[in-house]
Amino acid sequence: MEVYEDIFAKFLAKKGLKLTQPRRYILEEVFEMHTHFNVEELYDRIRSKTSKISMATVYRTIPLLLEAGLIQRADRSEGRERYEHILGHPKHIHWVCKNCGALWETDFNSLYPALIKRAQDLKFKPDDIELTVKGICWKCNTNDNENQSDEK
Amino acid sequence: MEVYEDIFAKFLAKKGLKLTQPRRYILEEVFEMHTHFNVEELYDRIRSKTSKISMATVYRTIPLLLEAGLIQRADRSEGRERYEHILGHPKHIHWVCKNCGALWETDFNSLYPALIKRAQDLKFKPDDIELTVKGICWKCNTNDNENQSDEK
DNA sequence: TTTATATTGTTAATGATTCTCAATATAAAG
DNA sequence: CTTTATATTGAGAATCATTAACAATATAAA
Ligand SMILES: [Mn+2]
Ligand SMILES: [Mn+2]
Ligand SMILES: [Zn+2]
Ligand SMILES: [Zn+2]
Secondary structure (H helix, E strand, O other): OOHHHHHHHHHHHHOOOOOOHHHHHHHHHHHHOOOOEOHHHHHHHHHOOOOOOOHHHHHHHHHHHHHOOOEEEEEEEOOEEEEEEOOOOOOEEEEEEOOOOOEEEEEOOOHHHHHHHHHHHOOOEEEEEEEEEEEEOHHHHHHOOOOOOOOO | OOHHHHHHHHHHHHOOOOOOHHHHHHHHHHHHOOOOEOHHHHHHHHHOOOOOOOHHHHHHHHHHHHHOOOEEEEEEEOOEEEEEEOOOOOOEEEEEEOOOOOEEEEEOOOHHHHHHHHHHHOOOEEEEEEEEEEEEOHHHHHHOOOOOOOOO
């Protein structure tokens, strides 16, 4: 039994809920995917393996996974919420290229303790940290030679 | 003429667009508000002063203000996108209490140069930085005496 | 089995955002 | 002051992601 399955089972049990087959399918798929995903993508991937799942159940399970700390909101594109699993994915910074849409992830490193300290000063008990930097990636930066002068 | 008006007018002109009355109302209201706002709140506030505005125009103007760098996406609550104006509001960290919903803002201070340096290492040209920390604020932390022991 | 409760899928409802389109404003040109 | 070409607007319809309702079904304990 995978770690995340154990965590989810215990989380559910504590709430008087059950780890059913549909919930298991969702959980499995969430941890087989290693990218940010939205609900529809998740549903489609599960659906390609079994038909014993419905969109509604996926939507209903997302908040449970969030509350269990197994996934987190990652970003939002074209109106759709996106998520990513957490276990094995320590907190990281998201770098999003405004030009090509590419996504990079890097460690917080020294920024993390700095933030924690800041939180302590504010007597704030941090839980989720979301740091996203949007800009132009190195690839798009070298390809585009049209940002040299200002205007005209 | 306010600075932001000047900026917006120039931005629009460069795109062959005009600074019309409805756009002016929106711009004014955006800079009279000093909190995060969603489109409906913005619309309602303008509406309380004049009826010469429609929801559609507000929705259409938001992307223009974003592109002009006059507002930025701040957060999202209950499915609604929220914004805040930028001029006079330097980049800041958002601290959101998961319990009472309160929002704090603090300066980036030393975190900012650290992030910029990190960007340089990645050859990434940063544009927007969004740092939100969710957790429990000091008020909720002291009021709640139910988080002492773990369970049972 | 029986029973009480949680879960599911289907389908309808909701609600924010976007689109359509005809009417109107705007600014330049004559 | 007209004419003209283009941009803008408001009203309402259309979209589309997410939620809610509800009856049928699964689950686990008694
Ligand atoms: Mn990520
Ligand atoms: Mn803010
Ligand atoms: Zn790029
Ligand atoms: Zn609080």
